[in-house]
Amino acid sequence: MRTSIATVCLSGTLEEKMRACAAAGFDGIEIFEQDLLVSPHSPEDIRALAASLGLSLDLYQPFRDFEGVSEDLLEANLYRAEAKFSLMNRLGADTMLVCSNVATASIDDDGVAASQLRRLGEVAAGYGIRLAYEALAWGRYVNDYEHAQRIVDLADHPNVGTCLDSFHILSRGADPSGIEKIPAEKIFFVQLADAPELSLDVLSWSRHYRVFPGEGAFDLTAFMVHLVRSGYNGPVSLEVFNDVFRQTSEDRTAVDAMRSLIWLEERTSVRLAEQNQLSGNDAGSRRYPMDLATLPAVAEPTGFNFAEVLAEDPGDVEGMLFQLGFSCVGTHRTKPVRLWSAGGARVIINQQQARGLAPAISALGLDVQDPPAAASRAVQLKAQPVSRRSQADEAVLQAVSAPDSTEIFLCEATGDGTVAWAEEFGSDGVVEGEPLITHIDHINLSQPWQHFDEAVLFYESTLSLVPRASQEVPSPMGLVRSQVMCSSDGAVRLALNIAPMALEQSGSHGGPEYPQHVAFGCSDVVALARQARQRGLDFLPVPDNYYEDLQARFRLDAALLENLQSLNLLYDRDEDGEFLHFYTATVGNVFFEVVERRSRYDGYGAPNAPVRLASQYQRVRSGSRDGAS
Structure with a gap:
């Protein structure tokens, strides 16, 4: 053509x-x-x-x-x-x-x-x-x-x-x-x-x-x-x-x-x-006379392999991971990089070339059936390949850069939870026991307003993720447009957000000027929240007005409502199931979310997003440690 x-x-x-x-x-x-x-x-x-x-x-x-x-x-x-x-x-x-x-x-x-x-x-x-x-x-x-x-x-x-x-x-x-x-x-x-x-x-x-x-x-x-x-x-x-x-x-x-x-x-x-x-x-x-070229056919990703946070001083981020029940698996044998794991969720803390940078999500890994073919497809679709310095005995990972500069690593899906590259941290990537956190549920990446459509096309064309209906969520400084890109089975959920221009301009950090987050799937969010509180986790506060409205909408059991309110948990329900979740404070440009999906609930607690945005905004205005929102 x-x-x-x-x-x-x-x-x-x-x-x-x-x-x-x-x-x-x-x-x-x-x-x-x-x-x-x-x-x-x-x-x-x-x-x-x-x-x-x-x-x-x-x-x-x-x-x-x-x-x-x-x-x-x-x-x-x-x-x-x-x-x-x-x-x-x-x-x-x-x-x-x-x-x-x-x-x-x-x-x-x-x-x-x-x-x-x-x-x-x-x-x-x-x-x-x-x-x-x-x-x-x-x-x-x-x-x-x-x-x-x-x-x-x-x-x-x-x-x-x-x-x-x-x-x-x-x-x-x-x-x-x-x-x-x-x-x-x-x-x-x-x-x-x-x-x-x-x-x-x-x-x-x-x-x-x-x-x-x-x-x-x-x-x-x-x-x-x-x-x-x-x-x-x-x-x-x-x-x-x-x-x-x-x-x-x-x-x-x-x-x-x-x-x-x-x-x-x-x-x-x-x-x-x-x-x-x-x-x-x-x-x-x-x-037909028109000659149509094709690309390498690849299956959609089967799950998240890891999320990476880049920071010069990651102490607060690592502290939050510990409070959420993660364990530090080890430090990379040749680089200032640490691996934290809980269940099937892995977070890499990277201090390479991070001078002066506040914590921010810099990369994510996706499990795919054929990493070379997936990388070839992405490059043919004009994605820029990413190369990282590695030793002769280290895994060579296929990676490309997304439009917002997030590095997308295409990792071989093993099916048993092990990852070959974890050997470089002295581990197979599997943590013993049964932690409450089970996997990465979704990742939320902020997008510059002028490149939002480009990002949607990138993830759909290169990774076969399907866009769901977009939503606009009110925040104290304007509307936040959100677009979820999802695999057919929901194993990979990527939320792309456009921040209001006023929020973008208010940022003062080296990374994205609107915070991004990793959401972890959990088997019992109430138990995990109690454990995290005992370990000193700084929860994002939720106003009492929210819980009054929650009771008016859902007529919750009094004990459940008390648990939600005492632990700063948020709640949503639809005809398919229930959704309980909470947020941590923001450090630099990153925060974490823990979610529990009950029955077949498939959403993201959209009615609760304005509460989160308003609370983050209040923290910034009051001079707390939250980096941006």
Whole structure:
């Protein structure tokens, strides 16, 4: 599949955008006209730069408000178009996007629109230019792709074809299956964009909230299946208007964009193969002109192997782990790293390269069936590999960096709870006895607001984690958006949070400016809380008002309510079961949670999140040792 991207997707100058696209691996680009107009470089300079970067100039866009106009206005439009054709010859681009008229159209007549497009095609042919006619979703008379194609058919000119844009098609709820009926040679260009489900007018939705494939709610895989079946084999380009993307690093955005296309290409290949198999056609997607690449197929992770906290002075963190019932297994034989374990939960305390850093979650390990294949898949999806210094007799762990710089280690699942790398700490990683803590239940990672969608796509595409419905939780300084990424069996639960901007700006530590935490699964949270209290654990306090409301909502047994209140425990219940949990104080940028799931409860105590956020905020305001919240 030939990949392309519109320069309007990225921040920076045209030259910076081009270099970022080339570095990310795109085959070509669309030149958005405004980017060229404000560039100090000539079209010839841009053409030479594209050639040196190995980028084709696939499209020049947009040419607006041409068809359906009076004869006088048509003449002016043809003059304007000819000037653009001449510029495109200098630039070296041979296809121009022509948007359906939204402003000056005064004649609602397909025959008139077609004849005017034919005249434009005749002029374009003299310059070797093709015209890709696109139905804008808010076009005055032409606003769906099938209508646009009927006009292209009526124009009946070899230099006039259609441009298919997934946003304009799917935002109107149109059925994309009609794409298969369009002759492949008349599909001149294809643009892709995803989008979240929003109740907005389609123009505002389009101009501000488009995202890359896999980061929104559209079924772009189905769209691509219809496109491939049409026989189209030209560029597949991204055209995303997004306020956030145009404020962030063009290099990072280009990588995110390329990852989305690689992932979509694989999903399309898999969907086609599945449909062909169901229909009895075993030839697969290779029978179509568009060649779709695939990635190493890997199973979803089966559990958490470990969590790592990086800190210059981890004393308070290790003290909390001891109070929660963890045991220090040992110190690494060559590095200032310690391993703490309780049941199947392992926490690594790392002091390497931590000068001046407050405690923060720096890495997590996931159990996977085939670590090399999982790492290969992640790297092919543009993840950056992570290497750590190791001796010849030490385990070599596969790892990649997530968008927020958290290191993701891909560890071999053994099934018996042992871990080979624990030998370097003088242990097999298994603690004797039956500790109350049994495993890591979930990990909560804060995300920079401008990279949240990127993070969701990263974990879904590289690790096959499925996003659940997102939630917004109120805090004293704004809403916190939370998105859980989960394996199908719930063995891996990763919560991604966007902190309110005011909270992010209030941070003063070297790590994330919004606290993150590790939640441990427990067999008896009441017993563990009592044990932790005896060992001096600093619980996050819960206000009495919370317990009054709790009783009003659930009519709890008096003894249970007393236990909850005396131990700062929180409670939730639904039709599937009960959820009891508590939080520790925050040290630096990290805190811990202990949870007990009763019966089939599968949530995270969402009604209690505002209580936690408010309590953490109060602690910061009162000058306690909590690092940030």
